[in-house]
Amino acid sequence: MSKWDGKSRGTVLGYKIFVFFIRTCGIGAAYFILRIVSFYYFLFVGKSKQHILDFYMQALQVSRIQAQALLRKSFYVFGQTLIDRTAFLMGREKEYTLTVNGEEHLLQMQTLGRGGMMLSAHLGNWETAGNMLKRRVSSTINVIMLEAEEANIKQYLDSSTGGGSHFKIIAIKNDLSHIIKINNALSNNELIAMHADRTKEGSKSVEVEFFGRKARFPLGPFIIASKFNAPISFVYAVKAGNRNYDLFATPLITTKMKPEEIAVLYVKELEKKVRLHPEQWFNYYDFYAQ
Amino acid sequence: MTREQIVETTKNFLSDEFEIDRTLIEGDKNLKDTLQLDSLDYVDLVVVIEENFGFKTTAEDFKEVATFDDFYSMVERKLATPVEK
Numbered sequence: 257m258s259k260w261d262g263k264s265r266g267t268v269l270g271y272k273i274f275v276f277f278i279r280t281c282g283i284g285a286a287y288f289i290l291r292i293v294s295f296y297y298f299l300f301v302g303k304s305k306q307h308i309l310d311f312y313m314q315a316l317q318v319s320r321i322q323a324q325a326l327l328r329k330s331f332y333v334f335g336q337t338l339i340d341r342t343a344f345l346m347g348r349e350k351e352y353t354l355t356v357n358g359e360e361h362l363l364q365m366q367t368l369g370r371g372g373m374m375l376s377a378h379l380g381n382w383e384t385a386g387n388m389l390k391r392r393v394s395s396t397i398n399v400i401m402l403e404a405e406e407a408n409i410k411q412y413l414d415s416s417t418g419g420g421s422h423f424k425i426i427a428i429k430n431d432l433s434h435i436i437k438i439n440n441a442l443s444n445n446e447l448i449a450m451h452a453d454r455t456k457e458g459s460k461s462v463e464v465e466f467f468g469r470k471a472r473f474p475l476g477p478f479i480i481a482s483k484f485n486a487p488i489s490f491v492y493a494v495k496a497g498n499r500n501y502d503l504f505a506t507p508l509i510t511t512k513m514k515p516e517e518i519a520v521l522y523v524k525e526l527e528k529k530v531r532l533h534p535e536q537w538f539n540y541y542d543f544y545a546q
Numbered sequence: 547m548t549r550e551q552i553v554e555t556t557k558n559f560l561s562d563e564f565e566i567d568r569t570l571i572e573g574d575k576n577l578k579d580t581l582q583l584d585s586l587d588y589v590d591l592v593v594v595i596e597e598n599f600g601f602k603t604t605a606e607d608f609k610e611v612a613t614f615d616d617f618y619s620m621v622e623r624k625l626a627t628p629v630e631k
Contacts, residue, residue, distance in 0.1 A: 432588035433605035439592050440602060460586055476586050483589045 271342065278343050283351060286339045287498065294331040301331075304540040311543060315467035316534055329535040333495055337381035337538075340495070344384050351499055354388040358505035361489050362447075365508060366395050371442030373481040374491040374505070375518075377453035377526050380536040383423075385493030385501035386449055390422035396446040399423045400434065400477075402456070423449075435480070442486045449491070452477035452522055453539065462516050464523040467530075471544050473523060478515035485512060490525045494533045504529070547599075552621050556614070559594045573615040580614075599625065 270293075277286040298305070305327060312323035340352065356362075365372030372395075376382045383399075390397055426437045426448075438448055452474060455461045460475040481488045488509040496502040506525055509518065530537050547555075553573075561568040564581050571580065583591065595603055601624050611617050 428585075430585060431605075432585065432592065432608060435585065435588045435592055436603050436605050436608075439596075440604070443602060460584070479586050479589055483593050 274339055274342060275346070278339065278346060278348070283339065283343050283348065283499075286343075287336060290332065290335040290339060294335045295328070297331050298328045307542045308537075308540050311537070312534060314469075316531070326535050330537070333535055334538050336498075337384065337495060340381060340384045344387055349388065352384065352388060353500045354385055354391075354503060355496070355500065356389065356392060356503045356505070358489070358507070359392060361505045361508050362389075362393050362491075365447060365487050365489065366393060366445065368487055368508075368510070369445050371395075371445050371486045372447045372508075373442075373477075373484075373486050373488045374447055374449045375452045375477055375481065375488060375522055376449060376491050376493070377451055377529075378538045379453075379492050379526070379529055380494030380533060380538075381501065382449065382451070382491070382493045385503045386491075387422045388501065389503060393447070396441070396444070397423050398426050398438070398441045398446055398448050400426050400428060400438065400448060400450040402428050438480060439484055442484050448480075448486070450477045450480070452519075453526065462519045464519050466523050466543075467527060469544055471523075473519055475515055475519070478518045478522070481518055482513060482515045488518065490522055492526075492529045494529070494536050547625055549618060549622060552599075552618050552625075555598050556618065556621070559598050563590050563594050571614055573618070574613055576612055577614055577617055578612075595621075601625070 273289070274286050277289055308327055308330065309320070309323045312318050312326050313320060316323075316326075318326065343351065362372070362374075374397075386397060386399070424441075424446075426434050426441070428434050441448060455472045455474045460479075461472040462475045462478065463470050464473055465471075466473075490506045491503065493501050493503040509521070557568045557571050560566060560571060560581065564583075564587070566581060577583070581587070581591075592603060595601070599621055603624075607620050607624065611620050
């Protein structure tokens with residue numbers, strides 16, 4: 257996969273196996289099985305592996321051996337985040353803890369009364385951490401999502417887990433319905449969470465320097481943040497230990513800025529976080545493909 | 547606001563915001579095609595509607611909007627319904 261194709265990987269059988277282990281033996285047992293599964297992926301997944309190895313070696317300037325060690329860890333942590341997400345939906349929320357760095361910025365968002373945009377990335381696991389964040393902030397959190405997950409997986413997770421997510425989902429469509437929903441949510445002082453790191457074929461994008469090379473980022477999240485004039489924070493949630501997540505929120509941008517200017521600040525912050533947690537960079541494709 | 551005023555206001559803000567010749571804005575023409583709107587342009591459309599007419603739109607408002615005439619009718623309806631403003 258040279259560019260992101262807009263779909264997530266995984267099969268219903270895979271999810272069934274992990275739901276079985278979580279339910280009968282616990283999360284620790286599921287992590288144990290994951291060690292075997294993730295090692296299999298590490299050995300046999302082809303092109304995606306090369307893209308991320310290249311990314312590690314070129315962006316982070318590490319050797320091939322170090323890059324392979326990072327990738328092996330990355331596949332395992334990625335699997336853990338999927339297990340955590342499933343476990344969370346199964347009602348095992350209390351088995352996880354969340355540390356929030358910059359909570360005051362999110363609370364400030366609420367008090368400003370204009371809603372807020374939380375721009376994130378496919379770094380770590382926003383979904384589980386964000387769900388736990390709902391314990392700390394009273395505003396409704398709306399997550400903007402592409403229908404990236406296969407319908408049969410979504411159906412299986414909804415039916416077998418009880419679907420315990422605390423988010424409201426706003427699906428991105430080709431019409432203007434999601435734009436209106438976002439605008440109305442902001443007017444109701446609700447928070448909007450949106451990933452801003454993956455571009456889709458045919459969508460508007462902006463070129464920004466990322467680890468010394470030009471990469472394309474989707475313009476949509478930055479246009480929405482700029483035009484609707486809501487306070488913005490860049491929010492990243494990484495896995496820190498088996499059952500803990502660290503969530504970072506940057507100080508708010510409250511002044512009117514152009515979409516391209518917001519994108520540059522976003523990428524600068526993203527770069528810092530990827531340097532700190534390279535194994536949690538889950539964009540397994542050629543990120544620099546034009 | 548009369549329908550004529552709605553038409554005039556709409557032509558003004560659409561020609562400004564989308565840099566389109568106002569003579570191209572005719573009642574029976576398709577709004578999306580004439581303005582060449584993609585989904586992100588709708589952000590601007592939602593903002594200018596709010597700024598110029600003072601109400602918030604819902605997804606339902608746009609369900610039956612295809613032409614500019616449909617758009618003017620939608621605005622008329624919304625302006626005549628104070629509780630939805």
